[in-house]
Amino acid sequence: MSINIKRIEAVNRESRLGAITGYTGTVKDLVKKAKSGCLKNKERCFSQATNCSSGCAQGYLSRIMDAAIVNHGARGCSADVIGENTNFQWGQNIRNLEKRNVNVINTNMTEETTVFGGRSKLRNGIREAYKRFNPKAIFITTSCASAIIGDDIKSIADEIEAEINIPVVPVFCEGFRSKIWATGFDSAFHALLTRIVKPPKEKHPEIINMLTFNGSGRDYVIEILANFGLVPKFGVPFSTIDEISKMSESAATISICGTLGSYFGNGLEQKYGVPYVKSLQPHGIAGMDSWLRGLGKVVGKENEVEEYIKKEKEKIAPELKEIREKLKGKTAVVGMGPSFSHNYIRVLNELGIKVVWGASWHFDQQYDHGSIPESSIELSEKEYDVPISVCDQQNFEILNLLNKLKPDLYISRHPGTTVWPTKMGIPSVMVADEFSAFGYKGIIDLGYRIIDTLANNNLALSLSKRVKLPYTSWWFEQDTFKFLEEEVK
Ligand code: SF4
Incomplete structure (x- = not known):
């Protein structure tokens, strides 16, 4: 276990998880190198922002x-x-x-x-x-x-x-x-684990800690867990100090995001024996299947979970088929935090979209439970080897890439990287809400959102005719990774 709760501060992600911010290659190569322990960070000799x-x-x-x-x-x-x-x-x-x-x-x-x-x-x-x-x-x-x-x-x-x-x-x-700003989440969780969460006075087998950012999908989560006699305890935003102090009394911890949940989930497991569900993120179909199965396993509700999965998948199958037909042949570039990026590549594939490039803002070579991120492993086992890069939101790389690949869609979780592709005329979707594409209902909603975005791209096209981009034509002719140095041996 890499979490040391005896220290007053969290160890940063570079040292604890082998996190990197510079890489270009494919998902199979990335996972192979991470597995063999030979993945090294590539520094940039130019960095625009972080x-x-x-x-x-x-x-x-x-x-x-x-x-x-x-x-x-x-x-x-x-x-x-x-x-x-x-x-x-x-x-x-x-x-x-x-x-x-x-x-x-x-x-x-x-x-x-x-x-x-x-x-x-x-x-x-x-x-x-x-x-x-x-x-x-x-x-x-x-x-x-x-x-x-x-x-x-x-x-x-x-x-x-x-x-x-x-x-x-x-x-x-x-x-x-x-260099990994997600280290800030670990610092926050370290403070909570060491000073706020108290040893359990009693156990609540029906309560599940649900780690979120804003928790917009609360009603859907409550509805899903009720099928298994479980009640979510959302946190830590919008919780009280008293509620957080009792998170050690819950039956398990699940998270909307692997990057977010790794420290606190594993810390609660390590310190208080509250199991942390290690699975794909609950986005899209395979993600929700994996998340629910992981939860079912730790709370002993495997059969109920299987019945629920079957029923819900049957419900959305006809609509999903229609959406896939409409999106068939479309291409996308993804640019998101590491966990969302590799999970969304899978989600877009489920919608029939081919991801021609996946950029992630960093990559953790392992989570705090010692495993390479589950979403990266899952992608690496598929036939299609997705080209990917790791860049800490360097817009100059993203725009260069988009100019070369000319995808039908750019999808990101951060407005700072969505606005520029829009100004280039590329239809862009910003997934600010962590519950976008959440589970079986969410993938349908995201599918329609993408169809709508692709149906009318006039705003982006108009902008592209009027806006002068901050990069010269010289830069667009260069190799995208010109400023990425060789691996440090
Ligand atoms: S904003 Fe962050 S990086 Fe900048 S000076 Fe303050 S603590 Fe340092």
Whole structure:
């Protein structure tokens, strides 16, 4: 097991999971190299942009209903709060909650702070967060500045915790800690595992921890699990500190995303014996089959699960056939986080679409349970060897690739990479909602969405005639991976 809960911070994904951000080849080659332990990262000698793991940690924890965040950094480090607040309000909307903003404070580290230290600013920030929000726990998210000057965040957290009598928990997520921004999720989960989740007082065999981002598909999940006498406990966004503290009492943990769930799911299994369901993501047909079978196995409901799968697949079969006929022969490029990317390649195949390239923002050579991601293994066992790359959202590579491949569709989970293909005239679908393509109903919905997108591409075509792209024709003539260096031996 790679999770060490005795440490005060999570080990980054590069060291823990062998995660990489640079690769080009095919899915069979990727998995073969990962299996044999010879997959090495390829560095880029040019990088256009990347992301910060602090955003993932902060964004995730700031949606806990009765917690507060103190971001100990320069004001710019809290720029992500705008997006986090949008997500928070979207989630409140789904749940019919009265709208409010996230409980986040920034300590406004300045040049002077970096010279003389940020201890008093941090103390004031924690006290202010306590006064303003009356939270049940406060998380301190670190920044590059606070880490570089070596502010002793743990001792300040302990000092104020004794004063205000609620957990004050450091979350070590400064951007330079890792090139893989998903490390921020692990930092957040590490804080929860080590300080918030309590040992079980009793066990609830009907309750299943369901790890999500926003949880838009709550009703469908509740409906599915009810067939097996199970009740989902959604988290951690929109949960309370008390609910999270009891996640050790559940019968199992399932996740909407392998990248998201690996640390917490495996951590709960390791620390409290709550089994984590290791399966494909529940997107599309094979994904939902695998997810439900994995769940059925850990809760002893295999027969009920098989009956449900059969019934639901029969229900959607005629509609799926129609959709497949309409999408037959279409081609797509996928650009998503690692887990979604390799799962969506399979989903698009189920819809009759051929994926001509799959880009993922990083690749974990293994999850915390020691296995290569299940979706990558499944793809590598198919006859068609999908060309793939690993790039941390380098738009210059994606646009170069799209210009060469000219697919019928580009599908991504991040608006920052969907907007540019649209401006090139390529029909693009942004899958912001993690429950898009969720299970048997979801794949049908996604199928219709793609059909609609392909039916009328006038917006993208009009934009492509009027918008000047930021890249020159020189770049489009170059090899897509010109700036990807050779493997470091
Ligand atoms: S990379 Fe560092 S400086 Fe930039 S936002 Fe993240 S924590 Fe702040």
